[in-house]
Amino acid sequence: MHFTSLLPSAALLALASARNQEIAVGQNGLTFEPNNIVASPGDTLTFKFYPRSHSVVQSDFQNPCQPIENGFNSNFINVPDGVSDTVFVLTVNDTRPTWIYCSQAKHCQAGMVAVINQAPGPNSLEAYAAAAKNVPAAGVPTVVQGGVLEAASAAPTPGATPGVSNSASAEKAAFGLAGVAALVAGAWGF
Numbered sequence: 176m177h178f179t180s181l182l183p184s185a186a187l188l189a190l191a192s193a194r195n196q197e198i199a200v201g202q203n204g205l206t207f208e209p210n211n212i213v214a215s216p217g218d219t220l221t222f223k224f225y226p227r228s229h230s231v232v233q234s235d236f237q238n239p240c241q242p243i244e245n246g247f248n249s250n251f252i253n254v255p256d257g258v259s260d261t262v263f264v265l266t267v268n269d270t271r272p273t274w275i276y277c278s279q280a281k282h283c284q285a286g287m288v289a290v291i292n293q294a295p296g297p298n299s300l301e302a303y304a305a306a307a308k309n310v311p312a313a314g315v316p317t318v319v320q321g322g323v324l325e326a327a328s329a330a331p332t333p334g335a336t337p338g339v340s341n342s343a344s345a346e347k348a349a350f351g352l353a354g355v356a357a358l359v360a361g362a363w364g365f
């Protein structure tokens with residue numbers, strides 16, 4: 176086997192192992208569930224919104240409840256009841272800790288925060304939430320970026336990309352890879 180032929184295979188393997196996780200936004204009070212998310216590069220996170228109006232905004236540890244430049248932002252998703260028809264899909268592209276808050280009113284101060292890939296040490300989700308309590312006002316970015324707002328019916332399904340065991344699942348896997356590639360192309364920058 177030529178070395179050059181190994182590279183596409185490795186890339187395909189990495190994509191084929193990508194997983195999607197769903198995060199409920201505001202389903203049971205001012206919460207992200209789960210709020211301590213562990214994800215690998217290539218994985219997707221699908222945020223589902225519950226009443227009445229919440230957002231998913233990227234922050235950093237040092238400045239809780241404040242957006243970072245070029246960070247992801249879903250804007251407010253208004254949901255009268257039930258669950259939103261719109262979801263916000265993020266593609267994880269590295270393993271660095273990534274901080275999330277809801278920019279609505281004082282939700283961030285009340286603990287509506289989350290982390291992707293929390294690292295061991297003092298920069299814990301608890302420490303972020305504690306610091307958030309003292310923030311006078313949350314920052315409210317207005318440009319949707321860093322992720323994709325899409326119909327819930329079109330969003331990735333939870334779990335692993337299907338294995339290639341027959342022609343039907345092969346088609347499904349190919350579709351999944353195309354979807355992941357499209358999401359990777361739209362992934363947020365740091």
Ligand SMILES: [Cu+2]
Nearest residue numbers: 229277279282
């Ligand atoms: Cu909220």
